Amino acid sequence: MTRGGRFSRLWLILSLAACVYLGARIGGDDKTLFIPGAMTDGHHQIEMACASCHTPFGGVAQASCLVCHEAELAEALDAHGNRKFLNPRNAVQLERLDVRRCIVCHTEHRPAITGEMGVTLPLDYCSVCHENVARVRPSHEGMSFVSCASAGCHNFHDNRALYEDFLLAHAREPSGDPPMPGADPHPATFPGRFPPRRTPIAVEPGDRRSLTAADADAPAASARGELVERWAGSAHARAGINCGDCHGAPWTDDPPEELCGTCHVEEPRGFRAGKHGMRLAAGFGPMTPALARLPMKSEASSFALGCGSCHDVHDVDLRPAAAAACLSCHADEHSESYPASPHGRSWESELAGLGTPGSGVSCASCHMPRLQEGDAILVQHNQNANLRPNEKMIREVCLTCHSLGLTIDALADPESIRRNFPGPPALHVESLEMARARRR
Amino acid sequence: MTKDSVVRGGGSPMSGMGRRIGWIASRMRRARRGVGIGRAAAAAGLVVAGTVALGTCGPSASDGDLEEGGISPRVMADALHTVIEADRTIYARHVVNRLQDEEGVIAASEHWLDDKALPLPAQVFRMGAELAAEKSDDFYYALISKWPINIQNEPRTPMEAEGLDSLAADPSRPFYGNETLAGTTYFTAVYPDVAVAEACVTCHNAHRDSPRDDFRVGEVMGAVVVRIPLR
Numbered sequence: 223m224t225r226g227g228r229f230s231r232l233w234l235i236l237s238l239a240a241c242v243y244l245g246a247r248i249g250g251d252d253k254t255l256f257i258p259g260a261m262t263d264g265h266h267q268i269e270m271a272c273a274s275c276h277t278p279f280g281g282v283a284q285a286s287c288l289v290c291h292e293a294e295l296a297e298a299l300d301a302h303g304n305r306k307f308l309n310p311r312n313a314v315q316l317e318r319l320d321v322r323r324c325i326v327c328h329t330e331h332r333p334a335i336t337g338e339m340g341v342t343l344p345l346d347y348c349s350v351c352h353e354n355v356a357r358v359r360p361s362h363e364g365m366s367f368v369s370c371a372s373a374g375c376h377n378f379h380d381n382r383a384l385y386e387d388f389l390l391a392h393a394r395e396p397s398g399d400p401p402m403p404g405a406d407p408h409p410a411t412f413p414g415r416f417p418p419r420r421t422p423i424a425v426e427p428g429d430r431r432s433l434t435a436a437d438a439d440a441p442a443a444s445a446r447g448e449l450v451e452r453w454a455g456s457a458h459a460r461a462g463i464n465c466g467d468c469h470g471a472p473w474t475d476d477p478p479e480e481l482c483g484t485c486h487v488e489e490p491r492g493f494r495a496g497k498h499g500m501r502l503a504a505g506f507g508p509m510t511p512a513l514a515r516l517p518m519k520s521e522a523s524s525f526a527l528g529c530g531s532c533h534d535v536h537d538v539d540l541r542p543a544a545a546a547a548c549l550s551c552h553a554d555e556h557s558e559s560y561p562a563s564p565h566g567r568s569w570e571s572e573l574a575g576l577g578t579p580g581s582g583v584s585c586a587s588c589h590m591p592r593l594q595e596g597d598a599i600l601v602q603h604n605q606n607a608n609l610r611p612n613e614k615m616i617r618e619v620c621l622t623c624h625s626l627g628l629t630i631d632a633l634a635d636p637e638s639i640r641r642n643f644p645g646p647p648a649l650h651v652e653s654l655e656m657a658r659a660r661r662r
Numbered sequence: 663m664t665k666d667s668v669v670r671g672g673g674s675p676m677s678g679m680g681r682r683i684g685w686i687a688s689r690m691r692r693a694r695r696g697v698g699i700g701r702a703a704a705a706a707g708l709v710v711a712g713t714v715a716l717g718t719c720g721p722s723a724s725d726g727d728l729e730e731g732g733i734s735p736r737v738m739a740d741a742l743h744t745v746i747e748a749d750r751t752i753y754a755r756h757v758v759n760r761l762q763d764e765e766g767v768i769a770a771s772e773h774w775l776d777d778k779a780l781p782l783p784a785q786v787f788r789m790g791a792e793l794a795a796e797k798s799d800d801f802y803y804a805l806i807s808k809w810p811i812n813i814q815n816e817p818r819t820p821m822e823a824e825g826l827d828s829l830a831a832d833p834s835r836p837f838y839g840n841e842t843l844a845g846t847t848y849f850t851a852v853y854p855d856v857a858v859a860e861a862c863v864t865c866h867n868a869h870r871d872s873p874r875d876d877f878r879v880g881e882v883m884g885a886v887v888v889r890i891p892l893r
Contacts, residue, residue, distance in 0.1 A: 299775070308795035309802045310889055311818050313844035358813050358871065387773055660870065 259331035262340040263515055267497070268504040275330070287324040290495070294607065298380035298614065319343075319350040327378075338372075339611055345372060361656050374613075374634030374651040383616035383626075389657040392626035399625050414580025415622045417592055417599050430462025440465035441473055452537035468535075479528040482535075488595075490529070492603030498527050499603075511551045522551040544584035545569055559642035560585065566642070588619045612639070627654050735849035736838060739888040742801060743836075743853045746787075746886055751858045754783045759861040770865070783862070784811075799891065805855060807884030809874045811866065815884070819843065825852025826885055833882045840892070848889040855884040 254270075261269045268274060275286045284304075288295075295303065304322050307315075320326050329335075329342040336342050346367035356363040370376050376384060435454035438445055445465070453459055458468075468477050483490040494503035501509045508526040511518035525531060532547035533540070545566075549557060560566040565583035572582025589608050592599050602608065608615045612633045620629040628647070632638055635649040733741075758780055761767045771779035781789070784805055791803050806815050808826050817823040825837040829852065837852040857863050863877040877883055 305792040305796050308792065308799075309804050310843045310846065310848060310891075311802075311804055311806075311822065311887070314818065317844065354813065382776075385773070388776065 257331065260333045261330055262328075262333075262336055264340050265330060266515060267501050267509060267513065268506065271504045271506070274504060282325050282330075284323050284325075291324070295379060299382060300379050301381050302378055315351045319347065344368075346370075348376075348378075361659070374630050375653045377611055377613050380611070380614050383613060383621075384630075384653070386657045386660070389626065389654050390661060392621070393654045393658060399628055400623055414578040416580040416582075416587055417594070418580070432460045433462055433464060434459070438465050440469065444469070444473065444475055449536050452534070456536060456538040458538055479530065482529045488600050489603045492601075492607070493529070496604035496606040498605060502528075514551075517553045518551050519553045525551060541573060541584075544586040544590075548585040555640050556642050557585075559640075559644070563642040563644055583623075588615065591619050591622075593618060630654070735890045735892065736851065738801070739838075739849065739851035739890055740836075742803065742888050743851065743886060746790075746803060746888075747853070749790075750783060750787055750855075753786055754859045754861060758783060759859040763859075763861045763864065770861070782865075784815075801891075802889045804887045805884060806887055807855070809872065810884070811869050811871045821850050822852065822885075822887060825850070825887065828852070829854045829882055829885055847892045849892055850890075851888045853886045853888070854882040855886050857881050857883050 252270075257269065260266070265275075274289075275282050277283050277286070302321050306312075307322050316322065327343050327347065328340045330340075332342050337345065341347075348370040349367040352367075352370075356365075371378055382388070433454070435450050437459075438450045438453065440450070450465075453465070466473070468481055469475070470477060480490075490499070493499040498509055501507065501513075508528055510524055510526055512523035529535070532543040534542065545560070549560070561570070565588075568577055569582035569584045569587075571577035572579065586601070589605050590602055591608055593602055602618075608619055616626070616629055616633070620633070624632075630651045630653065631647040631649055632643060634651050635647040638644070638647045638649075758770045761780065762770050769777070769779045770782050771777040772782055772785070773779075774781040774785070787805050791805075795802055804815075806817055806822055806826070808817070808830075810816050817826055819841060821839050821841040824839070828835075828837040833854045833856075836854075839850050841848055841850050857866075857877055857879050860879060862883065863879055863881075866872050866877050866883065867875040
């Protein structure tokens with residue numbers, strides 16, 4: 223056999239071997255071999271759910287992104303929604319930057335070029351279409367396009383709290399800002415602004431009467447006095463929900479988590495849409511702090527996240543879930559600075575019965591806020607809905623107590639955020655003044 | 663950057679901007695090709711490339727619906743415009759002008775959701791145009807002007823500019839032409855958008871982003887552009 227012949231045989235054999243090996247790997251459960259680069263913070267938890275985004279040999283379809291993100295974009299009144307660009311008069315702009323597809327700006331698996339919010343474009347991307355902005359906004363002359371979205375003024379998707387007339391409407395409001403640190407951190411006079419929860423449940427308890435410890439229907443072997451006591455003082459007992467309603471017939475000591483969802487519909491939905499529950503939603507095991515990229519307490523590393531990890535299912539006291547539960551895992555500087563921060567002390571004060579009810583600011587007050595939905599007041603269990611980009615917290619969270627000017631400044635000050643807002647922000651964003659100047 | 667260079671794709675003397683855009687465009691090409699391909703995946707790609715090539719010969723684009731005896735693009739554009747203009751006039755006269763300007767019941771506001779107000783006529787127009795574009799790629803329409811409140815509504819293609827000029831010279835005749843955008847040729851029709859109610863001019867003349875404050879009822883304020891892809 224000639225040298226060339228031997229070579230092509232070797233090539234053929236190696237190719238076939240590669241084919242068989244790769245074929246087996248791609249069909250198998252462990253697809254790590256095919257991951258071209260680490261995923262963004264947003265998606266790393268579901269890295270192995272390749273098919274959630276990739277269509278076999280079809281790349282990443284826009285629809286894959288929308289399965290999870292469409293609702294929140296609609297809610298944000300997406301300023302650059304796909305439908306705005308369907309008209310062919312946008313052709314020239316789209317040739318430069320096809321903003322109709324998420325992955326053009328948010329390319330996955332590219333850690334080296336991935337910036338905040340998973341953006342993989344250079345930060346001056348706004349210039350592609352808005353290069354002439356200074357013509358109609360002379361105040362913007364000479365501003366760097368890098369600063370449009372990074373200086374607290376604009377957001378590509380969500381400008382609900384940043385548009386000019388909103389700034390003006392709220393600039394007029396007298397500042398309702400609570401006293402800054404240095405003054406009394408939790409004055410009894412500061413009114414409570416957080417509403418009590420009012421959650422509808424899917425299964426109406428009907429005319430069940432409220433129950434006491436004597437009514438507990440748990441089998442003797444499982445009816446530990448301490449658990450029964452806690453349950454007897456809970457909202458479940460008041461609503462007539464007995465042990466057997468959750469522990470079932472035949473009795474089980476560990477009812478499955480999904481059970482909570484039979485009555486509580488909205489909360490698990492939000493939970494699974496956020497970082498705490500997205501693994502469950504993607505069909506993996508529960509999230510644990512060990513799998514997180516944020517700093518977590520080592521002693522919590524194997525903690526499996528579900529309803530019961532924040533809520534004690536027996537006493538159903540919601541207060542521990544609002545801060546203490548968070549701090550049992552989270553160990554980044556923002557979280558660890560919380561207890562001593564003005565917000566943290568106001569919460570402590572409310573827990574101690576000193577502050578007005580609804581005046582304490584827990585972790586959940588800001589990141590899992592209580593939101594009015596029709597007649598109900600629901601707790602948003604998607605922690606991502608009020609996190610990043612932090613401008614989306616302005617309307618639903620910060621303005622509950624603070625003026626818009628202070629809010630915009632604080633959210634643009636990374637140092638203040640890192641230390642959990644120890645005092646007035648050190649940074650000032652000029653957008654309110656600019657809006658006022660243009661009105662004159 | 664001048665508008666000409668925008669239309670030609672950015673070969674202007676502002677080379678910094680040109681470079682940046684070129685850079686972004688190359689990123690986009692990569693994104694279009696699919697996200698980064700790892701070495702393992704590349705190897706797999708080599709092996710399967712042939713197989714895939716066989717599978718990608720999809721059906722061809724739909725055959726021309728405008729066969730002989732069918733309606734011409736111009737008739738279709740004129741008909742679409744008739745409906746668009748009728749609805750727009752009714753909304754301006756009998757909703758906005760009546761409720762806001764005559765009866766003072768409810769205002770029209772750009773931020774109609776927050777302000778619990780009526781959407782502006784231009785917003786109703788665009789919402790309709792966007793919804794239609796999501797449902798059909800057989801036609802598109804837009805509202806433009808030489809004196810726009812929103813600079814995104816400035817003429818963007820040479821034909822839009824030509825159409826507006828032609829209407830300025832003679833508003834009684836629509837402007838028609840063919841233009842090619844992103845590889846598709848369109849039959850493009852440009853119709854005058856007239857201030858049909860007092861509300862049109864009071865609002866535009868008072869708006870802080872309006873380059874003009876002297877519009878009068880009956881005047882051409884802009885144009886409705888209807889495009890029909892020719893395939």
